[in-house]
Amino acid sequence: MLILIDTINNTTADSIFELISFAEMLAGTEQSRIRVIIAGENVADISRKAARFGHDVIALEHPDLRFPNPDFFADEAIRLVDEIKPRYVIIQHTMRGCQIASRISAAGGFPCITGVESFIHDGDSVVFCKSIINGKITVGLVPGGERAAFTVLPGAFRVPDITAGHRVPGQVLHRTPAGGPSHCRPLGIRESAGGEVRLEESDVIIAAGRGIGTKENLDLIRAVARLFPNAAVGASRTVVDQKWLPYAHQIGVTGRTVAPKLYMACGISGAQQHIAGMKGSQTVVAVNKDPHAAIFSIADYIIVEDLTVFLPLLIEKHAKKR
Amino acid sequence: MKILVCLKQVPDPEANIEIDSTRGWICESDGIAYRMNLYDEYALEEAVLIRESLGDASVDVISVGSERAAAVLKKGIEKGATNGIHIILDRDRYRSPGLIARLIADYARDRGYDLILAGVMAEDDMQCQVGPLIASYLGLPCAVSVVREKIGDNRSEIDVDCELEGGVNETLILPLPCLLTIQSGINRPRYPSLSNVLRAKEQALTMLSAGTVLSGQVETVVSICYPESAVKGTIIKGTPEQKAEKLLDILHEKSLL
Numbered sequence: 001m002l003i004l005i006d007t008i009n010n011t012t013a014d015s016i017f018e019l020i021s022f023a024e025m026l027a028g029t030e031q032s033r034i035r036v037i038i039a040g041e042n043v044a045d046i047s048r049k050a051a052r053f054g055h056d057v058i059a060l061e062h063p064d065l066r067f068p069n070p071d072f073f074a075d076e077a078i079r080l081v082d083e084i085k086p087r088y089v090i091i092q093h094t095m096r097g098c099q100i101a102s103r104i105s106a107a108g109g110f111p112c113i114t115g116v117e118s119f120i121h122d123g124d125s126v127v128f129c130k131s132i133i134n135g136k137i138t139v140g141l142v143p144g145g146e147r148a149a150f151t152v153l154p155g156a157f158r159v160p161d162i163t164a165g166h167r168v169p170g171q172v173l174h175r176t177p178a179g180g181p182s183h184c185r186p187l188g189i190r191e192s193a194g195g196e197v198r199l200e201e202s203d204v205i206i207a208a209g210r211g212i213g214t215k216e217n218l219d220l221i222r223a224v225a226r227l228f229p230n231a232a233v234g235a236s237r238t239v240v241d242q243k244w245l246p247y248a249h250q251i252g253v254t255g256r257t258v259a260p261k262l263y264m265a266c267g268i269s270g271a272q273q274h275i276a277g278m279k280g281s282q283t284v285v286a287v288n289k290d291p292h293a294a295i296f297s298i299a300d301y302i303i304v305e306d307l308t309v310f311l312p313l314l315i316e317k318h319a320k321k322r
Numbered sequence: 323m324k325i326l327v328c329l330k331q332v333p334d335p336e337a338n339i340e341i342d343s344t345r346g347w348i349c350e351s352d353g354i355a356y357r358m359n360l361y362d363e364y365a366l367e368e369a370v371l372i373r374e375s376l377g378d379a380s381v382d383v384i385s386v387g388s389e390r391a392a393a394v395l396k397k398g399i400e401k402g403a404t405n406g407i408h409i410i411l412d413r414d415r416y417r418s419p420g421l422i423a424r425l426i427a428d429y430a431r432d433r434g435y436d437l438i439l440a441g442v443m444a445e446d447d448m449q450c451q452v453g454p455l456i457a458s459y460l461g462l463p464c465a466v467s468v469v470r471e472k473i474g475d476n477r478s479e480i481d482v483d484c485e486l487e488g489g490v491n492e493t494l495i496l497p498l499p500c501l502l503t504i505q506s507g508i509n510r511p512r513y514p515s516l517s518n519v520l521r522a523k524e525q526a527l528t529m530l531s532a533g534t535v536l537s538g539q540v541e542t543v544v545s546i547c548y549p550e551s552a553v554k555g556t557i558i559k560g561t562p563e564q565k566a567e568k569l570l571d572i573l574h575e576k577s578l579l
């Protein structure tokens with residue numbers, strides 16, 4: 001098996017090593033060699049770190065890999081796949097991860113499944129499960145043939161505990177991509193403006209999704225937030241895309257990651273990209289008119305109701321109680 | 323400048339979607355509304371914006387799907403596309419992104435497109451593969467999750483911002499021709515204009531049959547279900563008033579209020 005990891009400025013979050021658990025569990029009792037490929041400009045440090053998990057690491061180094069350069073990385077990975085002939089190629093599920101996985105699978109003519117959340121052994125085959133339709137439905141897919149590429153959903157597996165059991169560190173080999181110059185020129189990275197919203201410091205987040213229907217209904221969300229001593233207003237990407245709220249309010253993979261005491265999702269469907277940013281919340285209340293909404297699967301308290309009916313009642317009853 | 327935009331018809335996730343376990347996909351029923359994949363709307367709008375800024379560009383829209391999918395091509399023309407191309411497949415079911423991408427790549431090859439745009443993800447199968455696969459089959463450079471683009475003055479390259487995670491963007495320069503997958507929020511998709519609505523009514527789509535495609539090894543759906551993790555929490559029952567009161571009580575008990 002091959003695990004492919006890219007870096008930004010030669011670093012990556014430790015959670016990337018979740019992929020090692022995925023590979024080890026996939027190997028099961030079968031003897032299967034796992035190799036970790038780490039791409040960057042100079043990735044000696046992170047490669048040594050990766051080797052502690054007990055598998056050999058190939059540090060793939062080139063100035064054009066200092067920032068993500070998926071096509072360039074994939075082209076070298078295609079050569080590695082030809083040499084090593086792995087059963088599976090494993091990548092983290094990000095959009096560029098999907099790009100790399102697709103490119104490798106196109107070159108080799110083998111299947112690719114993205115956003116894998118779990119798998120089960122079923123006789124001789126392995127069934128890989130992923131969400132479809134915004135997380136409302138789960139499908140199990142079996143890749144045909146000798147080889148397959150996957151992207152694995154962040155958070156679906158745990159980083160292996162190296163303190164438990166004895167792992168002999170793997171070797172680190174350095175390699176330079178053989179191909180010509182990169183077609184794409186990565187120029188650098190930039191943080192989007194954070195803004196003054198203090199989401200991370202709030203005890204309570206009342207989050208608005210597209211289900212609020214209109215920008216004006218944000219007033220309802222704000223009014224609910226005012227019921228609490230230290231609450232802020234959060235939003236799904238859809239709300240931000242519509243310019244109903246600035247980007248600083250966005251929660252999810254491409255927004256903020258929050259873990260308040262109370263997260264109240266109003267009119268949010270619960271797409272995995274949103275859940276990624278709030279699943280650490282202590283208590284989750286979800287208000288949605290669709291009884292099958294995916295957000296209910298991670299909610300502690302479920303309210304199937306039209307929020308334009310429910311939230312005004314909540315505010316009214318609260319006023320009466322005081 | 324010739325631009326091709328890939329459009330997919332998807333079931334509206336909010337519609338009452340039911341599972342058809344024998345076919346390994348969702349039921350096709352009258353209760354389901356179908357519409358254009360959200361991310362493709364942004365891709366189309368971006369193409370139309372490019373045409374408006376360059377003046378001399380054409381925007382073709384292409385969709386691979388059942389007869390019903392013609393509706394998204396018509397919608398595409400209503401929103402400003404020049405031509406619609408429909409590669410017709412039989413009934414909807416899970417289709418490998420590899421197959422869809424092959425069909426689109428085979429159409430696009432040798433037609434001189436300078437830029438191909440697709441949505442970053444399809445809302446139904448959530449595979450995020452068709453765009454990069456088309457680029458691979460055509461040997462084009464590719465950038466995904468684009469949130470800003472600018473075509474260079476000499477029209478030989480394009481400067482893009484790609485969204486990474488956690489509020490970080492990466493700037494890249496790609497040579498043209500290339501393929502970009504577009505992320506939501508890059509623009510604000512327009513409503514159809516009356517003149518384009520009329521034009522869409524009149525204008526015929528180019529219809530092609532999918533024929534047989536050699537797509538190598540693919541993945542197949544062996545199970546389909548509602549997530550079994552669903553609903554571990556407490557369902558608060560009653561009238562809306564009762565639910566509001568119960569929730570307030572719970573929040574008090576937990577000292578959150």
Ligand SMILES: Cc1cc2nc3c(=O)[nH]c(=O)nc-3n(C[C@H](O)[C@H](O)[C@H](O)COP(=O)(O)OP(=O)(O)OC[C@H]3O[C@@H](n4cnc5c(N)ncnc54)[C@H](O)[C@@H]3O)c2cc1C
Nearest residue numbers: 209210211236237252253254267268269274289290306307
């Ligand atoms: C690469 C990538 C990155 C992404 N990053 C993020 C991210 O960081 N954060 C994020 O949030 N999303 C992100 N997304 C988008 C994500 O996939 C979803 O599209 C998005 O989260 C949906 O937002 P939503 O829940 O507000 O809208 P929808 O999915 O449209 O859901 C609206 C919900 O409101 C409910 N509803 C409607 N009317 C009412 C009513 N009157 N009362 C009660 N409920 C009602 C509906 O039943 C539905 O469940 C990303 C997507 C991609 C491809």
